[in-house]
Structures are given as structure tokens and as C-alpha cells.
Amino acid sequence: AAGLCPCWVLLASRxxxxxxxxxxxxGLAAGPEMHFGFQTVTEAERxxxxxxxxxxxxxxxxxMNDSMTLGLHRVWKDILVRKMNPCPGxxxxxxxxxxxxxxxxxxxxxxxxxxxxxxRKLKHHQNLSWQEISETYQENKFKSLGDSQVVVCDxxxxxLKVGKQKAQHHGYSEGLSWVLGNAEELPFDDDKFDVxxxxxxxxxxxxxxxxxxxxxxxxxxxxxxxCLEFSHVSNPLISRLYDLYSFQVIPVLGEVIAGDxxxxxxxxxxxxxxxxxxxxKAMIEDAGFFKVDYQNLNSGIVAIHSGFKL
Amino acid sequence: xxxxxxAGQGSGSARPQPLEPSLLRxxxxxxxxxxxxxxxxxxxxxxxxxxxAYPIIDxxxxxxxxxxRTTKKQPPAEGSKQP
Numbered sequence: 001a002a003g004l005c006p007c008w009v010l011l012a013s014r015x016x017x018x019x020x021x022x023x024x025x026x027g028l029a030a031g032p033e034m035h036f037g038f039q040t041v042t043e044a045e046r047x048x049x050x051x052x053x054x055x056x057x058x059x060x061x062x063x064m065n066d067s068m069t070l071g072l073h074r075v076w077k078d079i080l081v082r083k084m085n086p087c088p089g090x091x092x093x094x095x096x097x098x099x100x101x102x103x104x105x106x107x108x109x110x111x112x113x114x115x116x117x118x119x120r121k122l123k124h125h126q127n128l129s130w131q132e133i134s135e136t137y138q139e140n141k142f143k144s145l146g147d148s149q150v151v152v153c154d155x156x157x158x159x160l161k162v163g164k165q166k167a168q169h170h171g172y173s174e175g176l177s178w179v180l181g182n183a184e185e186l187p188f189d190d191d192k193f194d195v196x197x198x199x200x201x202x203x204x205x206x207x208x209x210x211x212x213x214x215x216x217x218x219x220x221x222x223x224x225x226x227c228l229e230f231s232h233v234s235n236p237l238i239s240r241l242y243d244l245y246s247f248q249v250i251p252v253l254g255e256v257i258a259g260d261x262x263x264x265x266x267x268x269x270x271x272x273x274x275x276x277x278x279x280x281k282a283m284i285e286d287a288g289f290f291k292v293d294y295q296n297l298n299s300g301i302v303a304i305h306s307g308f309k310l
Numbered sequence: 311x312x313x314x315x316x317a318g319q320g321s322g323s324a325r326p327q328p329l330e331p332s333l334l335r336x337x338x339x340x341x342x343x344x345x346x347x348x349x350x351x352x353x354x355x356x357x358x359x360x361x362x363a364y365p366i367i368d369x370x371x372x373x374x375x376x377x378x379r380t381t382k383k384q385p386p387a388e389g390s391k392q393p
Contacts, residue, residue: 149332151333151336155374157372160370161368164368164370177330177332177333178369178370179333179337179370179371179373180370180371180372180373180374180377181340181373181374182340182373182374185340185341185375186340187337187338187339187340187364187371187373188336188337188338189336189337189338189343189345190343192336193336
């Protein structure tokens with residue numbers, strides 16, 4: 001972290017140049033050179049490096065999320081699912097969802113909605129015998145999710161492994177499936193899903209435009225795109241504090257907890273390199289989505305982008 | 311172990327974990343976006359047209375094109391990865 005300050009000046013100018021290039025060919029990869037954090041690498045190198053980052057951090061991913069964000073990531077993910085407000089029967093595709101955080105929250109949410117539906121239904125049926133009441137509960141036992149389903153798709157085997165273990169440990173199995181796939185080249189048919197989510201994953205996709213196009217393709221007409229991602233803080237004071245925390249504390253935490261300074265250095269840098277709210281909004285619109293909007297959380301440290309396929 | 315009715319995981323290492331049947335509704339070849347056939351014998355998802363097969367490992371289908379195996383009449387049984 002110490003040697004970062006002088007590099008910053010050098011890299012800032014390069015960053016500006018790359019930004020300009022990216023801006024003029026918005027939506028396309030900036031030639032053969034891409035950014036991996038603050039380094040410049042080829043597209044192939046970037047994919048490989050990112051794969052390795054997540055391979056290394058997979059087992060400590062959840063612990064690190066809690067320490068780095070002081071548990072806030074749980075709140076952000078809760079807000080995402082509440083915003084989604086899925087009803088039973090919803091088909092969700094969670095991309096880059098490796099360790100299952102969004103998938104599990106989705107399942108819990110539709111399960112509780114379903115419970116309330118059942119309770120309301122029973123309340124309205126007066127004069128039911130105990131027999132009939134117990135039968136109602138029986139027949140709905142196997143539809144506790146009401147045909148809701150979530151498919152978790154991730155490019156990283158290790159992350160999926162951790163996710164599957166967590167699911168088994170917490171008893172999630174119904175309505176949940178796991179697929180190893182690439183967000184830029186999804187192995188799903190057109191017009192299939194009600195909702196597409198990507199939480200803290202789109203930043204690591206090499207060709208964002210392709211991922212957005214694929215998201216559009218696999219969503220049903222009327223389907224919703226939801227993206228939860230680190231974004232840009234405009235308030236200068238908060239921005240300064242956030243930078244301090246990011247560059248001085250997070251890589252240290254990475255070393256102490258996961259024994260991996262470099263991966264977390266990459267993480268912090270990748271956040272700075274990722275397009276800000278308005279730019280991402282424009283990219284989502286370019287992919288064909290309508291009513292694209294974003295909601296800042298914690299002054300823009302995190303933002304939820306939403307769009308619809310109409 | 312846990313009270314769940316998901317994909318079978320009871321038997322030991324001999325039998326590979328089967329694919330979640332509902333997944334077959336959604337899955338297509340990532341390259342051609344055409345339907346796939348589940349081959350139980352080799353536990354793979356086969357794209358007949360392109361002659362490639364995607365492996366299923368621990369019940370998780372690996373739909374990365376680089377991981378697919380070519381199914382054309384090649385002598386080596388496995389390990390012939392697509393470039």
C-alpha cells in the first residue's frame with residue numbers, strides 16, 4: 001500500500017486516456033489492452049487473472065465480505081431482493097452468484113411470501129374441519145416455494161463448490177440449481193427468466209457489453225435486470241474516507257484473513273476502474289433495456305441498477 | 311442428513327451425481343444456443359450438431375466451451391479438449 005501514492009499520479013493519467021478510449025468506443029472492448037485493476041493486460045490475461053483471484057478467495061469469500069464491508073454487504077443484498085419483490089413462481093437467474101447469497105435470500109423471500117399466502121387463504125375459509133386444514137398444509141408442503149426457481153450461474157468452479165456446500169449446510173435444495181457458465185456466453189435459451197441478477201459480479205466480467213446483451217436475451221419480455229455493484233461516490237469527503245479505507249485497510253485485511261494481499265488489491269482497484277452510475281446506465285440502455293434507473297446505497301459506494309426488457 | 315428432496319447424494323463416489331432434471335428445460339449450448347441431449351452413460355450434455363459434449367461434475371454442468379469434449383470419431387476417449 002505504501003508505494004501506491006507516486007504510482008497513482010502515473011496511473012491516473014493513463015486511466016484518463018483509457019477512459020477516453022473506452023468512451024469513444026463505448027460498449028466495445030478497448031482494443032487488445034484491458035485493465036486488471038490498475039495494470040494493463042490483454043483480454044486473455046485479464047480473464048485468467050480474475051479467475052485466479054476468485055479461485056484463491058473462494059473459501060474465505062464470505063468472511064472477507066463481512067470484514068471488508070463490516071457486514072454491510074448483507075444489508076445491500078437484502079435490499080436487492082426486497083427491491084426485486086419476487087412472487088412465488090418467479091424464475092430467477094443469478095449470474096456470478098457463486099456462493100449463493102442472492103439465491104438463498106430469494107428462496108427465503110418467496111417461501112415467506114408463500115407462507116403468508118397460505119395463511120390468508122386459510123383465514124378466509126371459515127368452518128373448515130381440522131382434517132381439511134391439515135390437508136391444505138399437506139398438499140402445499142411440496143410447493144413451499146410455489147414453483148419458484150433460481151439458477152445460479154458462475155464461471156468459477158471453486159466459488160460454485162463453496163455455494164453448493166453452503167446450500168447443503170443450510171438445507172437449501174428445492175428450486176435451486178447450479179451451472180458453470182460464462183456471463184458473456186450464457187448456456188440458456190432465449191426469453192426464459194423473469195429476473196436476472198448480478199451482484200458484485202459485473203465488475204469482473206471482461207466484456208460488459210456482451211454480458212448485458214446476454215442478460216437481455218435470456219430474460220422474458222417483461223423481465224427485469226438487476227445489478228448490484230460497487231459504484232462511484234461523488235461526495236468529496238466521503239470519497240476521501242472511502243479511498244483511505246479501501247487502499248489502506250482492505251488489502252491488509254486480505255492478507256491477514258485470507259493470506260492474499262494481491263487479490264484484494266485487485267478488488268479495490270477494479271472498483272475504481274468500473275464505470276460510474278450514469279455510464280453503466282447508458283450501457284444497460286445500449287443493450288436494449290428500458291426504464292433503466294439506479295439507486296445509490298451509502299452515498300454511492302454501492303448502486304443497484306435496474307432495467308426492463310419490454 | 312439434511313431433510314431435503316433435492317438431487318441424490320446418498321451413494322458414495324461410484325455413481326456420479328445426476329443432473330437436476332428441471333435444468334434441462336433451460337440449458338442450451340452456449341455456442342449455438344441449440345438444445346442439448348443428456349447422455350446418461352457418460353453423464354454429459356451432448357450437442358449433436360456441433361459434435362461436442364459438456365461434462366457434468368458433481369451434478370454441476372460445465373457449460374464453458376473450452377471444457378467441452380469433441381464427440382466426433384476420434385480415437386482418444388477423453389481428454390481431447392477443444393482449443
